[in-house]
Amino acid sequence: MSEEILTTQDLHLYYGDKEALKGINLDFTEKGITALIGPSGCGKSTYLRTLNRMNDLIPNVTITGTIKFKDQDLYSPNADTVQIRKEIGMVFQQPNPFPFSIYDNVIYGLRIAGEKDKEKLDAVVEKSLRQAAVWDEVKDHLHESALALSGGQQQRVCIARVLAVSPEIILLDEPTSALDPVSSSQIEATLLNLRHDYTIIIVTHNLQQASRIADRTAFFMNGELVEVDQTKNIFMNPAKKQTEDYISGRFG
Amino acid sequence: MNSKTQNKIAIGALYGIAGFVVLILLALLGYILVSGMPQLSWHFLTAPAKAFLKGGGVGVQLFNSFYLLFLAMLISFPIALGAAIYLYEYAKDNWLTTTIRTAIEILSSLPSVVVGLFGFLFFVVKLRLGFSILSGAFALTFFNLPLLTRSIEDSLRTISETQREGGLALGLSRWETVTKVILPAAVPSILTGVILSAGRVFGEAAALIYTAGQSAPALNFMDWNPFNISSPLNPMRPAETLAVHIWKINSEGIMPDAKAISSGSSAVLVLAILIFNFAARYLGKRLYKRLTSA
Structure with a gap:
């Protein structure tokens, strides 16, 4: 069992008076892919954005509870x-x-x-783009505008951009929902390559995607974490009725 | 009447309205250019004005207009940029920012003659700057700031929120995100705003009559020491601009060729703004290319 790199305890989040996350307890171990699934508005994206404090940008958000990244409290003053x-x-x-x-x-x-250092930067560019599996497609026009690329290529360049600053954890918020199926499967392949080196947490609407790439899957509903387990168990043998209903398409 | 006919009528009406606007514009522009162009000559553009005799030029006024524009922009642009960045990127929506925005809106609808009189009382008299380029530039700053701030804020608004998220999520500070991601992307739009306000400033007369003054002492264009009184760069000298010149010779001009000079000056003013527009637009494109992609 590898070390826990990110832990959340009793995490509540309020938009004004509305409670969007109702006490989430969820830990992430190092490396591998965890997928967050659940119906729209269940709080999975909101939860993801608390993990690197992107919700700070939204006014009127109150967050209680603790998130620890390697013993460091993310929300300490x-x-x-x-x-x-x-x-x-x-x-x-949206690729940005x-x-x-x-x-x-x-x-x-x-x-x-x-x-x-030009050489170092060059090396990082190549390494990151290779890791993001987009190097072969863009290596001959590195100095052209990234906006000229297709959506899928743009998204992989965005992944490379994140890899270049060598993070430990990569959060992905529905990274393929704006892309066509071919681009989506390229992104999935990219993520499968990265799972040995990074801790990846991905929010997805696409259950097949979760089942294809995730080692662990967490099911959210109505601002609560219903169940988290190995992906295989979630899809084949869920412990909770709600999970089973969702997985089998009875709602959501 | 079916929707197809309705559509046709609507399109026709819109064409009519647009055509009407274009017609007015062309007529005005045509009148100014047709009556003004024949007056233009190298002599007219460079010679100093004459008070009583015919054959005077607008050289000094033209230079004054550009110099005042430059100074006014030099003062107002950094302030407007800072204010816009604060208002859009940093400030929270609360009573304070609402008050600031309302104040900016009110200030932008202030008649320019009021700005001029305020400038006269405050800069010319109270601060003892006299009728000078500096007084004029400050008055123009007051006149220009609200519009420029609004337009820069609007430029920032056009940059998608995903760009800000992208910058922040990459571990850039807010300041780095603004200066290294948002501003380069917003440059063409900001520049357009600056050009538009520059056009307004360039053609402004009422705010300058009582601040930069209505006299244009002869300048020695060989003397670039800003501390000499005859130097073009001296900011403390009175400086009649082209727009003020037009106003003056039409109201009290006693030179025999006043009408011709007024027409010529108007044409110069319009042409200068046109050239300025095109040049700045070209520059904006070049700048955007350089800032955004190697």
Whole structure:
């Protein structure tokens, strides 16, 4: 059993008066893929965004409970959100490359952090793009705008951009829901490659996707964590009735 | 009447309205250019004005207009940029920011003659800057700030929220996200706003009559020491601009060719703004390319 890298205890989140997360207890061990599934509005994306404090950007959000990343309390008053987000990167539903070249997109985090060594940057670009399985497609036009790429390529460049700052955890918020099936399966292949080196947490609407790539799956409903287990168990032999109903398509 | 006919009537009406607007514009522009172009010559553009005799030019006024525009932008752009970034990227929606926004809105609808009189009382008299380029530039700053702030804020608003999330999720601080991601992406739109407000500033007369003054002392274009009174760069000299010049010769001009000079000046003003627009647009595209993709 590997070490727990991220733990959440009794996590509540309120949008104004509305309670969106009702006491989540969920731990993540190092490496591997955990999928968060559940019907729309169940709180899985909200939960994901608490893990690198992206919910800070939304006004009127109150969060109670503790999230610990390697014994560091993410919500302690002196937590450094910038540092946290370097170690816990995020990929979004809509591919959001910056309006720069592919090369600049990938090294953006590093360059702003002050890295100037051209050789090192070149190496990082190649390594990250290879890891994100998009190198072969873009290697000949690294200095063209990333906006000219297809949606699937853009999304993989966004993954490469996150990899370039070498995070420990990568959060993905429905990364394939805006993509066509071919691009989606390329992203899935990318994630399967990365699962040995990174702790990956992915929110997905697509149950097949979860069953294909995730080692563990957590089922959310109405702001509560219903069940979390090995993916195989969740899909073949769920412990809770609600999970079974959802998996078998009886609602949601 | 079926929806097809309705559609046709609507399109026809819209074409009519658009055509009407274009017609007015073309007529105005045509009138200014047709009556003004024949006056234009190298002499007219460079010679100093004459008070009583014919054959004067607008060289000094033209230079003053550009110099004032430059100074006014130099002062107002950083302030407007900072204010816009604060309002859009940092400030929370509360009574304070609502008050600031309302104040900006009210300030932007202030008649420019009021801005001019305020500038006269405050900068010219109270701060003893006299009728000077500096007083004029400050008055123009007041005149320009609200619009520029609004337009930059609107430019920032056009940049998708996903870009901000992308920057922050990459471990950039908010400031780095704004300066390294949002601003480069917003440059063309910001530049358009700056051009539009520059056009307004360039053509502004009422705010300058009582601040930059209505006299254009002869300048020595060989002397670039800003501390000399005849130097074009001296910010403490009175400086009649082109727009003020047009107003003045139409209201009290006693040179025999006042009408011709006024027409010529108007044409210069319009052409300058046109050239300025195209140049800035071209620059904006170049800048965007350089900032966004290698």
